Amino acid sequence: MIDLIVFLVLLALGYVFGRFAESRHFKSIQQREQEFAGVLAFSERLPPPSMAHREVALVGGNVVISVDYFKMIAAGLRSLFGGRVRAFESLTERARREALLRMKQEARDLGAQMVVNVKLETASISKGNKGQVGAVEVYAYGTALIEQALT
Template sequence: MIDLIIFASLLALGYFFGRMAETRHYKSIIKREKALARIPVLATKIPDLSIKPQHTILVTGSVVISVDYFKRFLAGLRNIIGGRVKSYESLVDRARREAILRMKEQARVKGANLIFNVKLETSSISQGRGIGSVEVLAYGTAFID
């Protein structure tokens, strides 16, 4: 009985706090994406030859987001029957966008107006054992006029 109460509480805690954090995070992401839209982010390695920046620097942005108990429970069930792990999709989506935003923010501070050769790296912290968190690192070359 006590076991079940703990389990249900953890699920409820995970659900409410996880959902609150996610909603808030998405709001902030969308807002900041609009604000930083003037700095384009490009995956291209070779920029147009007409662009001749004064100098270039490396900009990076990384973020670590933890999964909550509720998401993990859902993913565990998905593990049995397969299908889209929807509970993790939003988590990784947030991490990718947040990493890019942090990189752009760094570029803005440096006075850059373009980021080239952008790459993303994802890693799972602790490989699914114990704490389930995802890290996304975004990095690229910022062009400064």
């Protein structure tokens, strides 16, 4: 009986604190997306012809976001029945958007207003002997087109 109570308390705490942290992170992402709206990111391999003679630099942004206890339990239950694992969808969305923001930050620090050939790499970091997902890593990278100073 005590094990069940501990499980339910951990489940409730995981839900409450995980939801709070996720909500706070999404608000931060939305604010920074507005801040970096001037740095454009495209998946096109080559820059537009008008910007072909710019200085270039490889820029990237990396993030690792861990899975909270509630998401692990919800995903475990979903695996019994199949279907979409919405708990992990929000996790990967946060990681993707955060990685892109970090890439844009690096590009802006270099004086770029555009990043082309943007790619995303993802990986899950397992924990435990059962290969449970412990965290998600996303790396965003691309080629920043930097304004050249006129001399």
